[in-house]
Amino acid sequence: MNDKLNDMWKEVLSMAREKLPQGATEIWLKTCLPISLEGGILTLDVPNVFVKEQIQSRFLGGLRELVTGRGLAREVELVVGTEMRDGEQKRAETAARQAPPPPDGLNPNYYFDTFVVGKSNRLAHAASLAVAESPGVAYNPLFIWGGVGLGKTHLMHAIGHYILEHLPGARVVYASSEKFTNELISAIQNNKTQEFKAKFRNVDILLIDDIQFLANKESTQEEFFHTFNSLHNAKRQIVLSSDRPPKEIQSIEQRLVSRFEWGLVTDIQPPDLETRIAILQKKAEFKGYTIPEDVVYFLAQNIPSNIRELEGALNRIIACSQLNMEPITIENAAEWLKDIIKMQKVGPVSIEMIQDIVASHFGFDVEDLKSSKRTADLALARQVAMYLARELTESSLQQIGMAFNKKDHTTVLHACRKIEEMLKEDVKMKKIVDNLADNVRSSRE
Numbered sequence: 260m261n262d263k264l265n266d267m268w269k270e271v272l273s274m275a276r277e278k279l280p281q282g283a284t285e286i287w288l289k290t291c292l293p294i295s296l297e298g299g300i301l302t303l304d305v306p307n308v309f310v311k312e313q314i315q316s317r318f319l320g321g322l323r324e325l326v327t328g329r330g331l332a333r334e335v336e337l338v339v340g341t342e343m344r345d346g347e348q349k350r351a352e353t354a355a356r357q358a359p360p361p362p363d364g365l366n367p368n369y370y371f372d373t374f375v376v377g378k379s380n381r382l383a384h385a386a387s388l389a390v391a392e393s394p395g396v397a398y399n400p401l402f403i404w405g406g407v408g409l410g411k412t413h414l415m416h417a418i419g420h421y422i423l424e425h426l427p428g429a430r431v432v433y434a435s436s437e438k439f440t441n442e443l444i445s446a447i448q449n450n451k452t453q454e455f456k457a458k459f460r461n462v463d464i465l466l467i468d469d470i471q472f473l474a475n476k477e478s479t480q481e482e483f484f485h486t487f488n489s490l491h492n493a494k495r496q497i498v499l500s501s502d503r504p505p506k507e508i509q510s511i512e513q514r515l516v517s518r519f520e521w522g523l524v525t526d527i528q529p530p531d532l533e534t535r536i537a538i539l540q541k542k543a544e545f546k547g548y549t550i551p552e553d554v555v556y557f558l559a560q561n562i563p564s565n566i567r568e569l570e571g572a573l574n575r576i577i578a579c580s581q582l583n584m585e586p587i588t589i590e591n592a593a594e595w596l597k598d599i600i601k602m603q604k605v606g607p608v609s610i611e612m613i614q615d616i617v618a619s620h621f622g623f624d625v626e627d628l629k630s631s632k633r634t635a636d637l638a639l640a641r642q643v644a645m646y647l648a649r650e651l652t653e654s655s656l657q658q659i660g661m662a663f664n665k666k667d668h669t670t671v672l673h674a675c676r677k678i679e680e681m682l683k684e685d686v687k688m689k690k691i692v693d694n695l696a697d698n699v700r701s702s703r704e
């Protein structure tokens with residue numbers, strides 16, 4: 260590359276820093292190499308198809324205006340070439356480009372439009388969509404955590420699908436951390452660590468599921484650390500999922516924990532009743548079935564915290580109905596699911612049951628809970644009870660307030676919000692509240 264061209268490109272970059280949207284230069288344009296300026300056409304070498312598409316769709320117009328405005332060139336062309344790139348990077352990029360797109364292993368059912376958005380997953384969904392729309396720019400890494408079967412994998416695959424749909428050349432790799440570990444071990448055993456590195460460090464989007472399984476695996480953590488740095492430095496998108504927030508993953512190096520927190524950490528909570536109903540309806544519709552509303556409600560109410568189980572129950576009643584040639588009714592569903600749903604004849608949850616169970620867990624009397632005494636422990640117990648009353652019963656804020664010795668509905672609302680916030684941050688508290696909810700449900704007769 261000649262010096263004149265190089266200097267001109269530096270000038271363009273410094274103008275672009277001022278005139279083009281934030282991130283355009285540092286993230287995208289800096290990856291380009293000027294290769295020629297002939298007949299007024301400035302040709303730039305870009306590292307891969309993915310970057311080319313990003314620049315073309317987002318910044319090429321602005322870039323063209325900059326160079327024509329300054330009389331430097333009349334047109335800008337982007338080529339995915341390798342001549343100007345050297346060494347290992349060049350070989351790896353060439354190999355990656357020549358190879359057919361890797362089997363991406365994405366579940367064909369996990370798209371954004373098959374994902375039901377509710378209060379419990381709204382933020383994780385919005386963050387995932389933002390990442391899919393602007394990979395490497397919005398939040399990097401995106402770290403999604405939450406309990407079993409709540410939709411983390413679904414969102415990761417949806418990100419992968421979306422990117423492949425909009426940027427067909429993008430290299431998307433999805434793997435569980437176990438697969439990452441196993442591939443590393445086998446690469447070491449077979450002297451293929453270079454191939455391993457090329458596979459995981461030469462991607463545009465890396466999706467790693469269940470990252471908590473890296474705990475105690477020191478060499479895998481070491482390798483993942485370098486993979487992470489290499490991708491992050493190159494502004495490639497990383498998405499991670501875990502069953503707990505980064506700080507709660509035990510036996511994992513601090514330098515990894517801090518990197519996991521660099522972008523956005525977001526959680527998914529168990530879905531509320533309305534979301535569970537909507538998920539069941541969507542899944543049934545997807546399979547081409549209409550399930551009676553009362554049966555949907557019955558399932559949603561009795562399988563509260565794991566969407567995978569909810570889906571399993573739906574599949575089972577569809578299969579049983581077909582095999583037995585019987586209609587889908589609550590009675591039949593209860594029979595077909597009796598090993599999952601213990602209590603076919605249980606009554607609804609009452610606020611009194613919640614008050615009893617919460618008071619005894621925290622070591623208070625129900626009367627204390629209803630009183631206006633405000634010691635920190637008592638206030639917390641009262642707020643948990645109000646939150647559970649809101650979650651597990653159909654009572655209004657006013658009705659809950661009345662059950663706590665005529666407290667105002669804004670007090671109840673404040674309590675619910677406070678506990679919701681706490682559950683997002685505090686895993687121990689979440690466990691306690693989940694256990695209390697389970698105890699309340701199973702105390703129904």
Ligand SMILES: Nc1ncnc2c1ncn2[C@@H]1O[C@H](COP(=O)(O)OP(=O)(O)OP(=O)(O)O)[C@@H](O)[C@H]1O
Pocket residue numbers: 369373374375376380405406407408409410411412413414469502538541566567570
């Ligand atoms: N909001 C949702 N809308 C539609 N389906 C959902 C939603 N959340 C979860 N599911 C479905 O629930 C099932 C379990 O979800 P997924 O595998 O993504 O859970 P996970 O959080 O990754 O669980 P694990 O921690 O066990 O890996 C999937 O079939 C998924 O499609």
